[in-house]
Amino acid sequence: MAMFVHLTSAANAPRVRRSGIRAVSQGREGGRGVYCFPVLRSYTLTHQWLRELARFGSRGGGLVAVHVRLDDAEPVVVGPYGRRAARSSGTAAEAVRTIAALEDPRGWEVFVPRAIRPREVHRIRGVPQTAGWRYQPDAHGVRPCTCYGCRVRGGYGARRLRERLPHPLDGPPPPVRVLLARIAAAGDPGDPAALREILHWFGMRRRGPLARLAPLAAHPDPGVREELVWAVGRWTTPGVTALLTPLTQDPHPDVREAAEAILEDDEDEDEE
Structure with a gap:
């Protein structure tokens, strides 16, 4: 073993x-x-x-x-x-x-x-909380990365760093009005690849227009529905739980597991 x-x-x-x-x-x-x-x-x-x-x-x-x-x-x-x-x-x-x-x-x-x-x-x-490296091994003297996985939200100077060194895939994200216009341009029900890209940008926000994204919970492509879960799951906008709860019964297992994981984490936070 x-x-x-x-x-x-x-x-x-x-x-x-x-x-x-x-x-x-x-x-x-x-x-x-x-x-x-x-x-x-x-x-x-x-x-x-x-x-x-x-x-x-x-x-x-x-x-x-x-x-x-x-x-x-x-x-x-x-x-x-x-x-x-x-x-x-x-x-x-x-x-x-x-x-x-x-x-x-x-x-x-x-x-x-x-x-x-x-x-x-x-x-x-x-375990002691001081073991290991930060950012990457031998990070000192290396140009900082501004991708979504590397940056620290709310960190000192984080916004100025993202504006000075924008990442080609991870932003800064376009304004909300631009993203909503892209959703409208994607059509009905909308191109799945385009919608997943738009939801990727929405997932970098802390709040957002939940009501405008809610129709995507019924999109025929399960990839769009799953991306919606990950995009809005950490938002502080009221109504996230109500939107995700029906998706725990989604016919596709990836969508169900994503919604269950988000809601279960929220329940654990409430118990603390």
């Missing part, structure tokens, strides 16, 4: 013990699953992603380490973050051997393309 560690907010620990780790992370090659890292002899390398993940916030007292046991033959994808060409498919045992043999495994990750079952969770424990 291969042992991996998955880092998550302490508030998620009761849910992980009860039902495992949901497959809510988007894989670099498509599909959803769980990111993790092999348990190595080096404590620092094993938990290297902690400070980077902590930049995006946590709930319930920092991050905790979820140790997961996977069958050696479990299919996974392994490779360095941000280098798709260097990623490869293999088994869990091969992923451990590959990373353990590296001279510098910083920035590497393992993607399990499915949810982690409760019986595969070995233990959950607290």
Whole structure:
């Protein structure tokens, strides 16, 4: 059995013990699953992603380490973050051997393309919140990245940095009026690719015109419906829960799982 560690907010620990780790992370090659890292002899390398993940916030007292046991033959994808060409498919045992043999495994990750079952969770424990690197290994002196995954919302100087170094895919996003005009131009029911791109931009906002996007919950393309869930799921605009609740009964499993994941996280926040 291969042992991996998955880092998550302490508030998620009761849910992980009860039902495992949901497959809510988007894989670099498509599909959803769980990111993790092999348990190595080096404590620092094993938990290297902690400070980077902590930049995006946590709930319930920092991050905790979820140790997961996977069958050696479990299919996974392994490779360095941000280098798709260097990623490869293999088994869990091969992923451990590959990373353990590296001279510098910083920035590497393992993607399990499915949810982690409760019986595969070995233990959950607290970890010091100072391990690992931030932004990227050896980030000092490197031009900062303004992509959605790297930037910190609300961070000091974040808006000025995005305006000075705009990212070709992640903005700054177009104004709301421009996005709404693009939705109208997409037609009825609308081109799925165009609508997914528009919802990608809406997902970078904290609030938005929920009523204008609500009709997309009935779009015939499940990809549009799922993108709608991820786009508005973290909005503070009133009515998000009412919009997402019917989508937990959507005929497509990806849409159902996305809506359930968002609503379940909201319930956990309310309990704190």
